[in-house]
Amino acid sequence: MTTQPGPGGSRLDPNLSVIMGERRRLINLAYRLLGSLAEAEDAVQETYARWYAMSRQQQDAIASPGAWLSTVAGRLCLNVLSSARARRETYVGEWIPEPLPEPTEWTGGRPDGITADPADRVTLDESVTMAFLVVLDSMTPAERVAFVLHDVFRYSFAEVAEIVGRTPAACRRLASSARRRVRAAQAPATPAARQARIVRDFKRAWEAGDIDALVGLLDPGVTAISDGGGLVGAVLHPIEGAEQVVRSLAHLEGRLRDLTILERTVNGRPGLIAQHDGVTVSVYAFEVAGERITHIWAVRNPDKLRPWTVGPQHSETQAARGARAMEDDLN
Numbered sequence: 355m356t357t358q359p360g361p362g363g364s365r366l367d368p369n370l371s372v373i374m375g376e377r378r379r380l381i382n383l384a385y386r387l388l389g390s391l392a393e394a395e396d397a398v399q400e401t402y403a404r405w406y407a408m409s410r411q412q413q414d415a416i417a418s419p420g421a422w423l424s425t426v427a428g429r430l431c432l433n434v435l436s437s438a439r440a441r442r443e444t445y446v447g448e449w450i451p452e453p454l455p456e457p458t459e460w461t462g463g464r465p466d467g468i469t470a471d472p473a474d475r476v477t478l479d480e481s482v483t484m485a486f487l488v489v490l491d492s493m494t495p496a497e498r499v500a501f502v503l504h505d506v507f508r509y510s511f512a513e514v515a516e517i518v519g520r521t522p523a524a525c526r527r528l529a530s531s532a533r534r535r536v537r538a539a540q541a542p543a544t545p546a547a548r549q550a551r552i553v554r555d556f557k558r559a560w561e562a563g564d565i566d567a568l569v570g571l572l573d574p575g576v577t578a579i580s581d582g583g584g585l586v587g588a589v590l591h592p593i594e595g596a597e598q599v600v601r602s603l604a605h606l607e608g609r610l611r612d613l614t615i616l617e618r619t620v621n622g623r624p625g626l627i628a629q630h631d632g633v634t635v636s637v638y639a640f641e642v643a644g645e646r647i648t649h650i651w652a653v654r655n656p657d658k659l660r661p662w663t664v665g666p667q668h669s670e671t672q673a674a675r676g677a678r679a680m681e682d683d684l685n
Contacts, residue, residue, distance in 0.1 A: 373405065376420050378477075380427050385476045386502050387431040388438075389451030389487045391661065397434060401427045421513075428499060428517035435495035446584025448592065450651050451487040452658040453637040454478065456619040459661070478622035481506045484639035484651050487621070489539045493532050500525045501532035541643040549642045550617075550624040556640075556647060557615055557626055563607055565600055572596040573646040583655030586635075599650070627662060634662035 380401060384394035401423055405413065416422045442449055454476055476482060481502075490498050496518055503509040503517065504525070511522040511529075518525055552571060559567035578599045582588025593599050613628045613635070620626075620639040628636040637659060641649035653659065 372419050373402070373423070376423050379420075380423060382476055383424065383502070383507060384427055384431055385454075386481055386487075386490070386506060387428070387499060388434055389491055390658075391452050391454065391476070392657070393434055394431075397427055397430045400430055424509075425513075425517050428503060432495055432499050432518065435498060439495075446582070447588055447590040448579045448581050449491075449583075450579060450581035450653050450658075451484065451491060453484065453620050453625075453639055453651075453653050453662070454482065455661055459618070478619070480622070482621050483623050484621050485539070485541070485641045485649065486536070488649075488651070489536055490532075493535060494528075496520070497528045497532040497535075500528035501536075504529045505533065541641060541648060544642045544644065546624070548645075549640070552642050552645065552647060553624040553626060553640055554617060557617065560603055561610065561615060563604070565604070568600045568603065569596050571647055572599055573643065573648045576646070576648055576650065578602065578650040578652065580652040581655050581658070583657060585656055586654045588652070588654050634659055637662055 377398065380398045381394055384397045385391055388394050388397065404426055405419070405423065413419070456478070480486060490502070493501065499518055500514050503514045504511060509517075511525045514525040514529075515522045518528070520528070556568070556571050558564075559571060574596050575594065576596050576599055578589075578593040580588040589602065593602050613630055616627050616629065618625055618627045618637075620637055623639065625640060626638040627634050628638070635654065635656075637653045639651040639653070640647050656663070
């Protein structure tokens, strides 16, 4: 990209391709750290804003722009996590990480046909399953950042220490503590095909009002959690036990007549969505162990359903556009 002519004529930023090439990795990192795509996008946008707030001389003095961006994004996410605990105290009901669809579902949603930039999409793997994100959310901010950076993104503990503001040895202990939490909460792996079959059977039994079938598909100690954020109706506390969960599902039977339940991939795992007049109003994520469902997460907060409702609003993130605008202003 050629910047606006300045006193020295048109100039090409030699770092621009490197800087913009980091976007997808930063979005992936920030989403895993925060569990919120909206907050991840804000953190990445602020990261770019700080880069372009520097003079060209300051930018040129940075040996590795990618490492600089990662450090800044990591610190911003750590700050967000630290303040999030206070904000969660005023959140209405239970807080569930923001669910994500398959990358192919991130298209459309606008009459002009604009699709999502691939750099806006989060890579779906084991580190973004709903069960995994829920465990991450139970950690302290420092534990979460140290674990995600080291175990998921393979940063060295020296690099993690620079971001977290602790010694490498302390970061090693943080990651080890987080690793124990993950192992304690990890359910035995269930083949994806079996998970899809069980979720499909759950959908059919729910639509048919087949109480016995539903009870048979749920683990006796199943937990169901709903997140409405105070914006839409949702159960405010976790529901535990198969019979209690089925009773809650039965209460929704009348509402089901106005909804279309569809099978979709949610954070890389088989899940369901509920649509009303073609608009997604609920997203359901599941954890399956063996032949039964052990956890159900129902996200109804409309602020967390952006990728499911109208799709991305731009072909570029605000971070990318803001970065280019600031690039022009500085030249």
